[in-house]
Amino acid sequence: MQTPKYRRILIKFSGESLTGVDESIDPARLDLLASDIGEIVEQQVQVAVVIGGGNIWRGSKAIDRGMDAAQAHYMGMLATIINALAIQDALERQGIYTRAMTALRIDELAEPYIRRRAIRHLEKGRVIILAGGTGNPYFTTDSAAALRAAEIHAEVILMAKNGVDGVYSADPRRDPHATRFEHLTYMDVLSKGLTVMDSTALTFCMDNDLPIIVFNAMEPGIIRRIVLGEHLGTLVSIAEE
Numbered sequence: 001m002q003t004p005k006y007r008r009i010l011i012k013f014s015g016e017s018l019t020g021v022d023e024s025i026d027p028a029r030l031d032l033l034a035s036d037i038g039e040i041v042e043q044q045v046q047v048a049v050v051i052g053g054g055n056i057w058r059g060s061k062a063i064d065r066g067m068d069a070a071q072a073h074y075m076g077m078l079a080t081i082i083n084a085l086a087i088q089d090a091l092e093r094q095g096i097y098t099r100a101m102t103a104l105r106i107d108e109l110a111e112p113y114i115r116r117r118a119i120r121h122l123e124k125g126r127v128i129i130l131a132g133g134t135g136n137p138y139f140t141t142d143s144a145a146a147l148r149a150a151e152i153h154a155e156v157i158l159m160a161k162n163g164v165d166g167v168y169s170a171d172p173r174r175d176p177h178a179t180r181f182e183h184l185t186y187m188d189v190l191s192k193g194l195t196v197m198d199s200t201a202l203t204f205c206m207d208n209d210l211p212i213i214v215f216n217a218m219e220p221g222i223i224r225r226i227v228l229g230e231h232l233g234t235l236v237s238i239a240e241e
Helices: 027-041 059-064 069-093 115-123 141-151 186-192 199-207 222-227
Strands: 008-013 046-051 098-102 127-131 156-161 183-185 212-216 234-237
Touching (some): 008 141, 046 069, 046 141, 069 127, 186 199, 186 234
Parallel strands (some): 008 046, 098 127, 156 212, 183 234
């Protein structure tokens, strides 16, 4: 068995990573995600997951139509909890022990997020699924991923993208001349306006020296390869390696 490069990671999935052709939550996508996580759990890697809710609710569209912003954001937090329960079910059907934890109290469905309890779950080999964002409106699930990664002392944040294998100079689905970056500094991302995560979350990662690896979530087995040390996707860190 290869020795993992990372022993504790946080994976950030967008809500859209669960979406199928006709369904907001596609069982096949869930099974793929669960299988990929299961591979690294077998390597005794401690895994936290933060999930978005955009497949169920888009608060920005509701705000554009006149909805109160805070109300729209809270609805988005509830959407992430639905996705977390779906991921939990998929993982447990594959025999993986989990705990769903939420920033909003919903005790009938999940544990409240308590930092020390979350770390203890990780130490016991359980995958923790962190839902409800930060528990506050106006902050994205990217910010939740950055905050939770710092709190649980994750070594790296894996930012899953849909069908894009890293950070490019332009949208590779629209520009055939777009080039992929292997390494970027946080300041490179900010100055070039590149799409990694929102600027608040990225600045937090820079201030707390949290490296980010951007990768294609749709490529089976890629999480395991990254955890074992392959240079895949795009690394964002304080200094280029």
